[in-house]
Amino acid sequence: MPPRFSIDDILAKPSGASFFDGFIAQSHEKGGLISAGLPDRDGVLVVMDGKLRVYLIGEDREMTLFYLVPGDMFCTHSGCLIEAVEKTDIRYADIGTFAKKLEDNPSLAFGLIGILGRAMMGCMRTIEDLVFRDIKQRLARFFLDRARVAQGNAGTEVPLFIELTVEEIANLVGSSRQTTSAALNALMREGLISRKGRSNYTVADVGRLAAAAGTAFPPPDETTRPARQADGGR
Amino acid sequence: MPPRFSIDDILAKPSGASFFDGFIAQSHEKGGLISAGLPDRDGVLVVMDGKLRVYLIGEDREMTLFYLVPGDMFCTHSGCLIEAVEKTDIRYADIGTFAKKLEDNPSLAFGLIGILGRAMMGCMRTIEDLVFRDIKQRLARFFLDRARVAQGNAGTEVPLFIELTVEEIANLVGSSRQTTSAALNALMREGLISRKGRSNYTVADVGRLAAAAGTAFPPPDETTRPARQADGGR
Numbered sequence A, B: 001m002p003p004r005f006s007i008d009d010i011l012a013k014p015s016g017a018s019f020f021d022g023f024i025a026q027s028h029e030k031g032g033l034i035s036a037g038l039p040d041r042d043g044v045l046v047v048m049d050g051k052l053r054v055y056l057i058g059e060d061r062e063m064t065l066f067y068l069v070p071g072d073m074f075c076t077h078s079g080c081l082i083e084a085v086e087k088t089d090i091r092y093a094d095i096g097t098f099a100k101k102l103e104d105n106p107s108l109a110f111g112l113i114g115i116l117g118r119a120m121m122g123c124m125r126t127i128e129d130l131v132f133r134d135i136k137q138r139l140a141r142f143f144l145d146r147a148r149v150a151q152g153n154a155g156t157e158v159p160l161f162i163e164l165t166v167e168e169i170a171n172l173v174g175s176s177r178q179t180t181s182a183a184l185n186a187l188m189r190e191g192l193i194s195r196k197g198r199s200n201y202t203v204a205d206v207g208r209l210a211a212a213a214g215t216a217f218p219p220p221d222e223t224t225r226p227a228r229q230a231d232g233g234r
């Protein structure tokens, strides 16, 4: 599951009412750069409307790590670039203002620890993909994640609306556009995925797609790692 | 720089004195598994003596994410496997006990946020390596990191003691032993690295090694990303 940066549960708490005190409203046009990954401006942002992309750049390619949607919080000191995928309104507070809030409200710190943990989990999933799966498996896993969100069960057909272009998908699975479209064609030739127009895909059988992604489906309640028992030490 | 999970600055604070209340001492033999990456036991551990390895496993390979040395804190709910690289003594507290400490002592939460941030930075560096660098560049970057720790400047020769086997280095750079040793031979043929015996390496010229790693050295005070200016929004 893509990691969640949502502060809904933080806002739902009594202390949530004053959460936005000290934040300033900012709006960014499509393509606007909120952070160039440089340690120039340290603060915390919350997406109110629109969508941001958190990514890394190399010489000739980009790697998308996360998309941030309304309700999601992130910082500008992660070293990543942050770009507006569409016209986006955010609330921004510099790190000092936010640090003060953390001191006054320990439950905020708990919320942030959960967010950072899930962000790290997202990074580790990406590392697992990059090291243990080839492009076709990573692409299959991308569609599998979407099918899971649409609550598809093994054996059933799942229609999916994918708002991302093949280039944007390529940036998510850490590969070039050409290699990604070749892998997509392979999945289609094998009848795992079909596509009508730009954004309408259909997963023919979620169970078969999971096998192609090299993961079990539905995921066993414990991770697929062999249960080599942890010894409790002495 | 490899991420730091050290709680030294937390322990140095007045509130540090009671930090270990509620922790229990455990010792693990070399090869012992502290966590199998399963959600069976949720707690926080601090390495007192020895060395642990945090890693992910695929079908035929492993990916080392971090090594934990004395003074480092980690958790058992990250989904990673944690193994004792040598006989290791830890202090362990279940997550409930530790959560209570966080509530009573907000500065602890700040320390943890910094640790999680640096852990995430470590993951993002690994992603950057896997997506934008080939094995030879990743291996060059591994030796460059070590040379930086040994404070080597461009143009100078830096002797390095590397306690890791080629297999362990391969697990760190996310590749197989064969490919990694071929890349090591290439770096040696190009005169960038020389090796005497199992663990004694010499970096001939740190500046040339940085170029081979595809990174600037010394790192400019700002990251090497082109400074496409972030717009402050309206």
Ligand code: HEM
Pocket: A113, A114, A115, A116, A117, A118, A120, A121, B005, B044, B073, B074, B075, B077, B078, B079, B095, B098, B099, B102, B112, B115, B116, B119
């Ligand atoms: C160095 C110490 C720690 C590390 C490296 C760490 C790492 C992680 C990781 C990787 C995850 C994602 C796991 C998953 O969702 O599969 C996570 C989740 C989480 N962690 Fe930690 N954690 C640490 C300490 C703590 C502590 C001390 C607490 C609170 C007492 C905590 C609370 C949480 C929470 C609430 C989640 C979110 C669970 C969820 O929503 O799925 N973590 N952490």
Ligand code: HEM
Pocket: A005, A044, A073, A074, A075, A077, A078, A079, A095, A098, A099, A102, A112, A115, A116, A119, B113, B114, B115, B116, B117, B118, B120, B121
């Ligand atoms: C969703 C929100 C956040 C994310 C995703 C995040 C992410 C990160 C990352 C990736 C780093 C490593 C950067 C580097 O060392 O180059 C980091 C470091 C750090 N972050 Fe955050 N952060 C967040 C919020 C915060 C907040 C609210 C605070 C405190 C008010 C904070 C305090 C720190 C500290 C103290 C470090 C360590 C800096 C160092 O020792 O180098 N972070 N964070």
